[in-house]
Amino acid sequence: MKRTLFIITAFIVLCALTNSTSLRELYSKPVNEWPRPTIDSGVVWEEMAPLPKENAWVEGLKDPQAQLGRLLFFDPRLSRSNQISCSSCHEPDLAWGDGRRVSLGNDHLQGSRNTASLINVFIYDNLFWDGRAGTLNKQVLGPLGAHHEMDMDAALLPAKLQAIAQYDSLFNEVYPGQPITVDNIATAIATFEKTIRSRRSKFDLFMEGRVNALSDQELEGLHLFRTKARCMNCHYGPYFTDKQFHNIGLTYYQRKYEDLGRYNITHNIADIGRFRTPSLRDVAYTGPYMHNGLFPELLGVINIYNSGMQLSPKPGQENDALFPKTDILMQPLQLTANEKSALVAFLHAISAKPLHVARPVLPQ
Template sequence: MIGQIHWKTPGVIITGVFLIMLVKNSYDTPNQDAGLSLRQIYSQSSDSWPAPWVDSGVNWQELADIPVQPSADAGLIALGEQLFFDPLLSESGQIACASCHEPELAFTDARKVSFGHDRQAGRRNAPSILLSGHFQAQFWDGRAASLEAQVLMPVQDPVEMAFTLPALQQRLQTHATYPAVFAQVSGETTISLEVVSQALSAYIRSLRWRSTAFDRFMQGDSQALDNVAIQGLHLFRTKARCMNCHHGALMSDQQYHNLGLTYYGRRYEDLGRYHVTGQVADVGAFRTPTLRGVSQTGPWMHNGLFPSLEGILQMYNAGMPRPQPATSQQQDPLFPETSHLLQPLGLSEIELQALKHFLDQL
C-alpha cells in the first residue's frame, strides 16, 4: 500500500508514509482516529495531497471546486426558462423539457427511463442537467457536440417530444405572446430556432450548483467533511481507483467507457457510443457521468437499472461484469469488452460504507 502512494509535493514523504501506516490497519472500522490522521493530510491544500492511484496513461486532474460560468443576458435566460417549462415544445402539447428534468428532483425524473410521446418509454436514464453547461459533448453517447445542439434534439425525437422544428417554429410564431418576447430578446420579428436553442442553453447554464459539504471543504472549510467522509475521500482517490475516470471539478473525465453493462444480444442491449462513431472500441461505451449530487440522482447508470448506490459500489468492488461470448459469438467483432480500468478492489464492507458516505457529501 505504501509503495503505491506518491506525493506531489517534495519534502513530505516521511510524514506521508507515517500517516498512511498509522491508518493502514484502521480501514476495517471507520473510526475517529483513522479519520483524524487522514484529516491532517487532506486539510492541506489539494496541491499537497497524495497523488491518486490511477493507471498509466490516465490524464487525471485534481478534484476541484466547480467554476462559475459567465452569465448570459437576463432576458435570454428568462426566455429559456419559459421555454423549458412550456409543453408547447412537444407535438402533443403535453410534454415539456421539465417533464424529464424536474427541479425538485435535481433536474432528473427519478425514473429508470423517461416516458415521452404517447407514454412511450425511452431506453436511457435522464441525467441531471445541473452541470450540463460544463460538459463538452452531450448525452450518454456524446452525439451532440454542444449544449446548443443538444437542446433541440429531444424536440425532434419520436419517442420523446415527437415534434418537428419547422412546426415548432410555426407554433411559436403564431403564439399570442412569444413573438413579442422573442423580439425583445433578439430584436427580430421572426422567431428563429437559433434563438430558441440559445435561450434554452442559457437557462440551463444559469442553473447554479447548490453548496454541498464537499464544496465547502474544497473552498477551505476543513471541518465541512466529518472523519468518515475524509476516509471515503482518501479511498476514492486511492484504493477504490475512482480517479481513473472521476476526477477534476466535474468528477468526470468526459470520456467513454464500457462498464460491462451492454447486455449484448439480450434485453436492454445498448451499444452506446458505437452508434455515434461506428468504432468497434466504442461498443457499449458511455460517457462518464459527473458524481456531483450523485446521491440525489438515482436510479443510476445509462439504463437506470440500479436502484441503490450501495449495489453499484458492490459491483465496482467486484470489478464490474465481464461478459464472455457464447459459442455463437466467438468470432463476433462487436462483442463488447469491459474497460481495463475496472479491476476488483478488495474493499471491506466498512470501507464501502466510508466511500458511500463520501459520495453522499457531493
C-alpha cells in the same frame, strides 16, 4: 475472558480513531500535499477542486435570452400534444432529472435510456449518454423531435410560437428584427440550461479549509475514492468527470437491455459499450443510475465497480468482433462493506440538495 474482549474492543476502537486522526491530518493540508491518487499510466487527470464561487442562476435572471429560454423550457406547447415540456423529464425538484428508470414521453411511450440530469450540462463537449450531440443547441433539438419524447415537427414550431402574442414580443426583444426560428429557440433554451449548476456542498467547504466539514466516515470515503476504489481514473476535477466515454461492462450484449452505446453513433468497434462519464456532483439526488437506470441505489453502483466487470465471451462468442470489451480501468477492488459505506457517505458529501425553482407564468 471479559477482560480479553474489553482489551480487543478497546484496541479496535483505538486503531479506528488513530486512522481517522491521521487521515484528517493528511487531508487538512493543502490539496497539493494530499496523498497522490491511484491513477493508471496514461490517464490524463486533474486534481479535485472546489466549485467556483459564482451564481450562474442569479446571473441568468438578468439575461433576457436565458429568461426566454426558461419560459420555453417549462412550456408544454413546445410538444405536439401541448402536454410535454423539457421540464417533464428534467424536473428541478428531482435534480433536473425525472427519477424514472427510463424517460417517459409522448403518448406515455418509454425511452430506452435513463434521463441524464441537466446539472452542470454546460461542461460537456458531447451530449447524451452516447455523445451524439456535439453542442447544447443540438441536444435541445433531439428530444423536441423524438416521437417518444415531445414529438414536435421542429419546422412547425416557429409559427406555433409566433401565434402566441407574448412570445412574438419576447423573441423580438431578444432577437430584434428576426423572425422566430428553430435556431433561436434552441439557443434560448441552451442559454437557460447553462445556468443550471451545482450548489456548493460540504466538500467544497472542506476543500477551502473547514477541516471539520466532513465526518470521519466521509473523510475515509474521500481517501478511498482517491486510492483503493480507483475512482479518480475517470472522476476528477471540480465536476468529478473526465467527460470521456468508457465501457464499464453494462452492455448486456445479446441479452435484454442490450445497448452498444457510442458504437451506434460512430460505428467504431472501439466504441462498443462506451457511455459518457457523468459528473458525480449531486449524484446522491440523481438516481436511478447508469445509462439504463437499472441501479436505484449508490451502493449497487459501487458493487458494480467492486466486481471489476471484466467479462468473458460465452461459447460461440469467442470470434465475435462485436463482443464488448470492458475498459481496462475497471479492476476488482475488494472493498469491504464498511469501505463501501464510506464511499456512499462521500458521494453524499459532494451532493447539495436541489434548488427549489418556481415554475414561470407562461406567455399567453
